Amino acid sequence: MDEEEPQQCVFCHIASGKIPAKKVYEDDRVTVVLDINPATPGHLLVIPKEHVSVMPQMSEDLVAYMGMISKQLSHALIRALKIEGTSIFVANGVAAGQRAPHFLLHIIPRSPNDGVALQLLPGKIDEKTMNEVVAKLAPAVGKQFGVEVKLPKTEKPVKKSEPEAPVKGNLDAIADLLAGGK
Ligand SMILES: [Zn+2]
Known part of the structure; x- marks a missing residue:
């Protein structure tokens, strides 16, 4: 919360509405917008309004809230877009591919053979x-x-x-x- 100046964080500005985005939901804790480079149409970004970089900085209450939001958004996507499932994805840290300085939860509508490459290749141990x-x-x-x-x-x-x-x-x-x- 202290490592990034919220004034410079694009996602803080999107969450507060200062930067326009295709918003599908907002409450006092999160803003949900369409990803501008979606993996599939309807790819949502759930953006906490509080500036946090990674999940360990979030309150347990907020983490739980993000889980609840994910469930409801998945239901809405399945109903509205007639897709068959959702992938819920967090890149937690640079090593995991996180590019934004602000925690983002992705909800990606999924259909068979949609070409989304989220497969985890089975390793050996x-x-x-x-x-x-x-x-x-x-x-x-x-x-x-x-x-x-x-x-x-x-x-x-x-x-x-x-x-x-x-x-x-x-x-x-x-x-x-x-x-x-x-
Ligand atoms: Zn931010």
């Missing part, structure tokens, strides 16, 4: 490295939540996971939305 990652990470996560984490001495071998199949329940929910239901 061995059992030992996975255990090392868990040993480093789980205590840190516990500390973050204020709980003590006790790791078992030996980890059971992790089953090689199958490629993710579409979850039928989710598809049913989207079909319901398209049909105008809840």
